[in-house]
Amino acid sequence: MSHVTRERNGQAVVVGGSLAGLLAARVLSDVYEQVVVLDRDVLPERPVPRRGVPQGRQAHGLLARGAMTIESLIGGFESDVVAAGASIGDAANDIRWYLDGRPILAQESGLPAVMAGRALVEHVVRQRVAAIANVRIVDATEVTGLRVSGDGSLVTGVRLAGADRPVDADLVVDAGGRGSRSPRWLADLGLPEVPRETVELGLSSVSRHFRSRGRHLDGRLGGNSPAHPGQPHSGLVLAEENDTWVVSMNGWFSETPPTDLAGMLAYAGTLDNPDLAEIIRDAEPIGEPAFMRFPHAVRRRYADLAGRPGNYLVAGDALCSLSYVYGQGMTVAALQAQALAEVLRAGTDKLGDRFFAAADAVLDGPWAAATSNDLRFPQAVGVRRPVDPAQAAYLGAVRAATATDPDVARAFLRVFHLVDPASALAAPEIAARIRRPGVNVSSALRRRRLDGIKS
Ligand SMILES: Cc1cc2nc3c(=O)[nH]c(=O)nc-3n(C[C@H](O)[C@H](O)[C@H](O)COP(=O)(O)OP(=O)(O)OC[C@H]3O[C@@H](n4cnc5c(N)ncnc54)[C@H](O)[C@@H]3O)c2cc1C
Missing domain, CATH: 3.30.70.2450 (Alpha-Beta Plaits)
Known part of the structure; x- marks a missing residue:
């Protein structure tokens, strides 16, 4: 766990005490005197699903990059889940991955597969974050709106259901999940609709x-x-x-x-x-x-929202709720927390602008991969970008080769697990294995930016 010197930055308030909120709180505790996490649920003492996280009853796979990032933010994560009865295997050898109807070649990858249910992952992270001296997790407390400075440029607090007094804040992070009310709260302040893509x-x-x-x-x-x-x-x-x-x-x-x-x-x-x-x-x-x-x-584009208060951040599913079939949500929540830590290292000046730029950089790859794969289905409704035929043929050949070629299979799964960027599939050693009739490798690789690599 890396700790930087704590500046006197006052109080940060996090809306939502699920994974994105807890990981953000962990990072904020390095630079804010006090971090308050507010959740409307009564938070359970044991690792069980809860009302405010309805998806917690569905299967959740934690990508290798997510496990590694949570471990780096919350030292002891992996040993805690193991102590709670979970196992850790190899993400490529112990899971049988299929792609386009064929099994991907199995082999040791060194990538961790943390076999813990969604509730246990959150429970372990919550225990660790709750133990940080300047973090307070307050449950059964619903945030209903924002309070802003006279000119609207800064959020000064959050309003609570059933409470007369707001909670003061020098920074607010909305990690309220897919149903986040940020668009409503900001509209209540007179801001335009948050641009979004679905x-x-x-x-x-x-x-x-x-x-x-x-x-x-x-x-x-x-x-x-x-x-x-x-x-x-x-x-x-x-x-x-x-x-x-x-x-x-x-x-x-x-x-x-x-x-x-x-x-x-x-x-x-x-x-x-x-x-x-x-x-x-x-x-x-x-x-x-x-x-x-x-x-x-759905991906919400807060970076493009004119008049947004400078100290108001949105993270996790509240910022981008990716198609869950790719299992990226917990990982991008962790990567956004890591990005927040990096942004905070340069201070709190223009924090909103710098955070949303960093969070967008985290999300661009996963969003492009998921949506371009989903849009292969004619019934999917979304913005279809022109497909480069050379690139599509190359990616098709990469996908097919994952069934037979160990190097291609390894490279693909590393990209799937968000350990490597999609451009790793265009590395010369992979391209050399994809030479086959009808696939113009050099034309596909000229662009170096490969989307649509997942299934
Ligand atoms: C069906 C399904 C399957 C999924 N499978 C995977 C998977 O395999 N792998 C993976 O990585 N991800 C998966 N995800 C995504 C994953 O669940 C989320 O990305 C992850 O839980 C992080 O979410 P979050 O912390 O942003 O929000 P959530 O977990 O949704 O939490 C939001 C929190 O905010 C609280 N809250 C909301 N509003 C307020 C308010 N006004 N005041 C106070 N508190 C509030 C809620 O009580 C809750 O605790 C799946 C999602 C779905 C829907």
């Missing part, structure tokens, strides 16, 4: 937990089964702490997966990867199925 996907997710009955999946820790044009069903199975499994299946474009076991098994039978069906068939179902809709991915 991709309509009509997704829904059904998850169910299971208890192990002996050994499953040949000892592996999970598998994914992504959708691709011609295969509109997708899903994920992951080992979680204490010998449990979670199976999640997605319906796209308003199709909803069944919630009963027989229906889930039949649906799993339509997937490319047989791992999900194996767990539903062989393990013991526990708890109730959980259903959730996710109509669209």
Whole structure:
């Protein structure tokens, strides 16, 4: 954990005590005298799902970059989840990854696969952040609006439901999640609508937990089964702490997966990867199925919002709620906290402008990868950018080669896990393996910027 000298920056208030809010609070504690995290939920003492984070009942995979970044922000994260019953495997060898209907070649990658449920990840992070001397986490407290200075250039506090007095703030970070009220609060101050981009996907997710009955999946820790044009069903199975499994299946474009076991098994039978069906068939179902809709991915462009108060930041899903099937949300929340730490190293002057620029730099790659892949489906509604045929052919060849070529498979999974940028797929040693009829490598690589690499 890196600690910088604490300046006298007064009080930072964080709206939302989930992952994005907690990780932001951790970083703010280095440079603000006091950090107050406000959450409307009653926060549980144990690692269990809660109302304010409804997606917490769905399967959550933590990408390797996310695990590494959380560990660097919250020293002891990995040992804490292991102490709580989770295991850590190899992200490429212990998970069976599919891509466009074929399994990616398995091999040791050295990338961590932290097999902890969403609630446990948050619980461990919350325990560590709550132990920081100048951080206070206040639950059952709903923020309802902002108070600003006379000229509107600075936020001076947040208003609370049922309280007469606002909480004073020298900085406010909204980490209120996908349903963030920032657009409303800022409109109440007379600001224009927050510019945003959406991709309509009509997704829904059904998850169910299971208890192990002996050994499953040949000892592996999970598998994914992504959708691709011609295969509109997708899903994920992951080992979680204490010998449990979670199976999640997605319906796209308003199709909803069944919630009963027989229906889930039949649906799993339509997937490319047989791992999900194996767990539903062989393990013991526990708890109730959980259903959730996710109509669209949305990215809000606060950097472009004229008149925004200079000390008001928005992070995590409140800033960008990525299509969840790529499992990037927790990782980009952690990367934004890391970006906030870097921005704060240069002081608090023009903090909003510098933070939103840094957060956008974090989000550009994941957003481009997710949306360009989603927009391969004709039913997806969003801004379609012109596709470079040479680049598309090159990426198609890269994707196909992940099934047979260990170097390409490794490079692809490192990009998928946000460890390397997409341009790593254009590295000369990868390009050399992709030479095949119909693929004009040099034309594809001239641009060096490769999007649409995920599934
Ligand atoms: C179906 C689904 C599956 C997903 N799967 C994955 C995955 O596999 N991997 C992955 O990395 N990510 C996944 N995600 C995304 C992931 O859940 C989020 O990115 C992550 O939880 C970070 O969210 P957050 O902290 O920004 O917001 P949230 O976790 O949504 O938390 C928002 C918090 O703000 C509080 N709050 C809201 N409004 C107020 C208010 N006015 N006052 C006080 N408190 C307030 C809420 O109570 C809550 O605690 C998935 C998302 C969905 C929907």
